[in-house]
Amino acid sequence: MRRVLVVSVVLLAALALAACGGSGGTTGGITVSDAWARPSPMMERAGAAYLVIQNNGAAEDRLLSVESDIAKTIELHATQESGGMLQMSPVPNIPVPANGRTELKPGGLHVMLIGLNRELKAGDKVQLTLNFEKAGKVPVTAEVKEQ
Amino acid sequence: MTRFRWIVPIAIGLVLAACAHQFSGVAPNPIGPAPDFALTDENGQPFNLSDLRGKWILLAYGYTHCPDVCPLTLSHLRDVKKIVDPNGDQVQVVFVTIDPERDTPDIMQKYVSHFDKLFAQKFKGLSGPPEEIAAAAKPYHVKYEKKETGSADGYSMAHTAEVYLIDPQFNWRMTFPFGVKAEEIAADLQTLRQNPEVK
DSSP, X not given: OHHHHHHHHHHHHHHHHHHHTTSOEEETTEEEEEEEXXXXXXXXXXXXXXXXXXXXXXXXXXXXXXXXTTEEEEEEEEEEEETTEEXXXXXXXXXXXXXXXXXXXXXXXXXXXEEESSOOOTTOEEEEEEEETTTEEEEEEEEEOOO | OGGGTXXXXXXXXXXXXXXTOOOSSBOOSSOEEOOOOEEEOTTSOEEEGGGGTTSEEEEEEEOTTOSSHHHHHHHHHHHHHHHHXXXXXXXXXXXXXXXXXXXXXXXXXXXXXXXXXXXXXXXXXXXXXXXXXXXXXXXXXXXXXXXXXXXXXXXXXXXXXXXXXXXXXXXXXXXXXXXXXXXXXXXXXXXXXHOTTOO
């Protein structure tokens, strides 16, 4: 009976992981999850991707860049408020504190996809490779969806 | 008679619920006529905001080279429309560019049509020469500024990102700060619709 329980728990855990899977990548102490991109209103317009970076390591790490075949240029951007106005600017890197997390979300930090090579349509998957200062390359799949 | 006594608390509850609605938007003080402006619509036709008198107007300003803030606002407004008027023509979303250098009527058309696919009533995407845009922004206290950021996407526009709600009598009723959820805007709109006297 006990074995059945253990097996069920393991199976459930595996299922839960599988449900989250496809979107996440882990390397070293860095785990990237919940990656998504907004459908692009127009192909000639930039797109934005968002994700959550969890750092389980004892040292701060930094997201330095993102690579993908989806766009010609990819930048890290931050939307910040100044004088009541919101402004988006490139940032050189995105720090992730030791034993902490950094969320890239609408109205804040985002991955900016400039010069899209194809339209971002709801349901599409986009492969991104995140380059971290310490953890190195972490691949992740972003789902294109309306939020 | 006693059989229907349960109606009393329910009725009181309903009244209290209507009174107790916490508005997410901020009402101008005093509430007065919405400032009108003349721009060019997404079909290249002259358009006055007051042409929409008789409808609820959800008014937002932004620009199409904006991948983060503006799609967020427009997707919220799409969701408000979905909640309060999915099949009707009584709630009109209007998006005004503050980047007249790059946003032509044709580009505005393509941009807003991405967000209004679900509806028969299409969103308005307004543009115009810089001085007309300035005249349309000022009375709503919309501020914007061109910024060179070094991005490969070209310059960026810093801008305020509130949403303005105008009633069918063409009174400016509410201002919603950036990031207010669609459900909250929808709840305010529904409350005002049902209680026109609420200030």
